Amino acid sequence: xxxxxxxxxxxxxxxxxxxxxxxxxxxxxxxxxxxxxxxxxxxxxxxxxxxxxxxxxxxxxxxxxxxxxxxxxxxxxxxxxxxxxxxxxxxxxxxxxxxxxxxxxxxxxxxxxxxxxxxxxxxxxxxxxxxxxxxxxxxxxxxxxxxxxxxxxxxxxxxxxxxxxxxxxxxxxxxxxxxxxxxxxxxxxxxxxxxxxxxxxxxxxxxxxxxxxxxxxxxxxxxxxxxxxxxxxxxxxxxxxxxxxxxxxxxxxxxxxxxxxxxxxxxxxxxxxxxxxxxxxxxxxxxxxxxxxxxxxxxxxxxxxxxxxxxxxxxxxxxxxxxxxxxxxxxxxxxxxxxxxxxxxxxxxxxxxxxxxxxxxxxxxxxxxxxxxxxxxxxxxxxxxxxxxxxxxxxxxxxxxxxxxxxxxxxxxxxxxxxxxxxxxxxxxxxxxxxxxxxxxxxxxxxxxxxxxxxxxxxxxxxxxxxxxxxxxxxxxxxxxxxxxxxxxxxxxxxxxxxxxxxxxxxxxxxxxxxxxxxxxxxxxxxxxxxxxxxxxxxxxxxxxxxxxxxxxxxxxxxxxxxxxxxxxxxxxxxxxxxxxxxxxxxxxxxxxxxxxxxxxxxxxxxxxxxxxxxxxxxxxxxx
Ligand code: ADP
Ligand code: MG
Numbered sequence: 033x034x035x036x037x038x039x040x041x042x043x044x045x046x047x048x049x050x051x052x053x054x055x056x057x058x059x060x061x062x063x064x065x066x067x068x069x070x071x072x073x074x075x076x077x078x079x080x081x082x083x084x085x086x087x088x089x090x091x092x093x094x095x096x097x098x099x100x101x102x103x104x105x106x107x108x109x110x111x112x113x114x115x116x117x118x119x120x121x122x123x124x125x126x127x128x129x130x131x132x133x134x135x136x137x138x139x140x141x142x143x144x145x146x147x148x149x150x151x152x153x154x155x156x157x158x159x160x161x162x163x164x165x166x167x168x169x170x171x172x173x174x175x176x177x178x179x180x181x182x183x184x185x186x187x188x189x190x191x192x193x194x195x196x197x198x199x200x201x202x203x204x205x206x207x208x209x210x211x212x213x214x215x216x217x218x219x220x221x222x223x224x225x226x227x228x229x230x231x232x233x234x235x236x237x238x239x240x241x242x243x244x245x246x247x248x249x250x251x252x253x254x255x256x257x258x259x260x261x262x263x264x265x266x267x268x269x270x271x272x273x274x275x276x277x278x279x280x281x282x283x284x285x286x287x288x289x290x291x292x293x294x295x296x297x298x299x300x301x302x303x304x305x306x307x308x309x310x311x312x313x314x315x316x317x318x319x320x321x322x323x324x325x326x327x328x329x330x331x332x333x334x335x336x337x338x339x340x341x342x343x344x345x346x347x348x349x350x351x352x353x354x355x356x357x358x359x360x361x362x363x364x365x366x367x368x369x370x371x372x373x374x375x376x377x378x379x380x381x382x383x384x385x386x387x388x389x390x391x392x393x394x395x396x397x398x399x400x401x402x403x404x405x406x407x408x409x410x411x412x413x414x415x416x417x418x419x420x421x422x423x424x425x426x427x428x429x430x431x432x433x434x435x436x437x438x439x440x441x442x443x444x445x446x447x448x449x450x451x452x453x454x455x456x457x458x459x460x461x462x463x464x465x466x467x468x469x470x471x472x473x474x475x476x477x478x479x480x481x482x483x484x485x486x487x488x489x490x491x492x493x494x495x496x497x498x499x500x501x502x503x504x505x506x507x508x509x510x511x512x513x514x515x516x517x518x519x520x521x522x523x524x525x526x527x528x529x530x531x532x533x534x535x536x537x538x539x540x541x542x543x544x545x546x547x548x549x550x551x552x553x554x555x556x557x558x559x560x561x562x563x564x565x566x567x568x569x570x571x572x573x574x575x576x577x578x579x580x581x582x583x584x585x586x587x588x589x590x591x592x593x594x595x596x597x598x599x600x601x602x603x604x605x606x607x608x609x610x611x612x613x614x615x616x617x618x619x620x621x622x623x624x625x626x627x628x629x630x631x632x633x634x635x636x637x638x639x640x641x642x643x644x645x646x647x648x649x650x651x652x653x654x655x656x
Contacts, residue, residue: 066093077101092203222246276321305356469617
């Protein structure tokens with residue numbers, strides 16, 4: 033209102049942009065960092081029919097990326113054309129575009145890359161007497177020695193666009209992204225050998241073989257052992273791969289791979305379809321791991337919706353969503369259905385036919401005469417106005433949980449409660465708000481009796497909350513108290529994990545974790561937070577590293593504190609299926625009473641519920 037509008041800048045005439053600038057603009061979409069170059073060039077090598085691809089990087093790929101393949105090669109006279117914008121050998125008509133079966137088809141990758149770096153192509157076709165080398169910048173073309181195939185050399189990425197170069201991270205981080213790019217291809221193409229070199233050293237190698245072996249080589253034994261085979265043919269779709277079991281879920285979505293016709297995509301629809309299969313078995317922000325390969329006739333999917341081709345559009349998106357969900361559900365439900373199928377699914381078993389898959393989708397038969405806790409709750413919820421499980425607030429039963437008068441917590445303010453009461457644990461059993469422990473049910477619920485009736489506690493969620501608050505309180509003071517490990521725990525780490533451990537060493541120490549590389553592929557943990565005695569140190573370190581990798585070095589703790597602590601707390605909390613003694617159960621209840629907001633776990637789920645005597649009466653139709 034009070035500042036005058038800026039003066040309109042003088043109008044410039046409309047002009048066509050120079051070719052180089054057009055390519056640089058296009059490069060903005062497809063070339064974000066060395067890893068994007070790696071991705072495009074490996075795409076090209078695969079399209080050329082290569083069975084062996086090597087990726088050689090210097091300084092995280094920023095200084096140079098050299099990709100060599102044994103594919104069909106490019107004839108000498110076509111080398112200059114390959115570098116032109118919108119020049120491609122992969123499509124020639126609209127009809128071709130609608131049934132693309134190659135990774136590339138836009139004809140812009142080489143032009144875009146050459147506009148922001150120094151590129152040279154060296155190639156030889158099968159029938160040529162020798163190879164040729166073309167220097168993109170000088171245009172110099174001459175004979176060169178080479179076997180059949182192509183080498184693309186990319187040096188000094190972003191040398192002429194310093195603003196973009198500034199966005200690059202450390203060499204270790206860029207290397208990690210490059211390796212991840214090759215890993216994605218490697219998962220989809222077990223028939224091709226891949227190797228990655230960095231500064232002259234071999235850092236990754238995957239030899240050609242069968243699909244199950246490749247999944248194991250790339251994602252590790254841990255993933256394979258804690259996942260189930262997905263094999264479904266639904267309508268025109270074939271969905272294969274592996275889906276991680278719910279208890280193998282992670283803090284971060286860093287192990288979720290989806291491919292459509294061999295192309296790695298990050299597609300919201302597909303991710304949602306998978307996620308919904310885990311709906312009932314995965315809580316809050318835990319992330320499932322999976323590698324899924326969806327094959328669909330090319331005419332049913334449009335791959336030309338994103339310059340970097342990481343998104344796709346399906347003609348029948350609802351059906352695809354459903355199919356993905358059902359395929360994963362079937363895989364996850366498999367061992368619960370029939371005992372005969374409970375053996376680990378064989379990787380070699382044939383793709384399930386429609387009918388067989390359909391059978392697996394049906395819910396397990398109800399066991400007559402036996403009502404599980406959950407089913408009882410559901411039944412009860414249908415009749416009673418205030419269900420005691422689920423998201424609705426509980427009936428107004430006065431139970432003072434904390435001395436704070438918090439109107440938001442369960443709506444359970446107790447008008448007459450003495451607001452200056454000392455810590456609940458000093459009172460006698462009769463006045464313990466959460467009552468006296470009586471049993472443990474289903475490996476996860478602690479039952480207690482208080483004067484209002486029955487208290488049901490989700491012991492993992494409750495303990496998680498307590499540990500979380502403890503960590504938070506100690507971090508509030510300075511750093512989380514660290515407990516040195518007598519024997520350091522070492523584990524095989526991914527390049528991203530190693531890079532993160534180096535870059536975030538201080539942040540980790542503040543969290544009570546001393547994690548440092550002892551080799552390019554091994555990390556050693558020398559201390560862990562004292563409050564997390566229960567935690568599996570390797571798993572804890574891994575989750576925290578995965579989380580830290582998402583943030584920049586500055587202010588990590590301040591920005592991500594709550595999430596980090598939640599992750600750590602989850603590892604520190606008692607696991608389901610641990611038998612607790614009555615003493616341990618009572619200790620948990622007393623800790624809950626002392627802990628602020630103990631009625632919500634860190635994932636927003638309730639940690640305990642009251643079932644009043646009146647509600648129990650209603651359940652048994654007493655006093656009606
Ligand atoms: P696109 O892959 O979309 O066709 P590119 O700019 O990536 O576009 O590549 C242009 C053309 O160069 C390709 O269509 C292909 O004919 C040729 N080409 C690129 N890389 C290779 C390679 N490694 N081997 C054989 N031909 C290649
Ligand atoms: Mg290409």
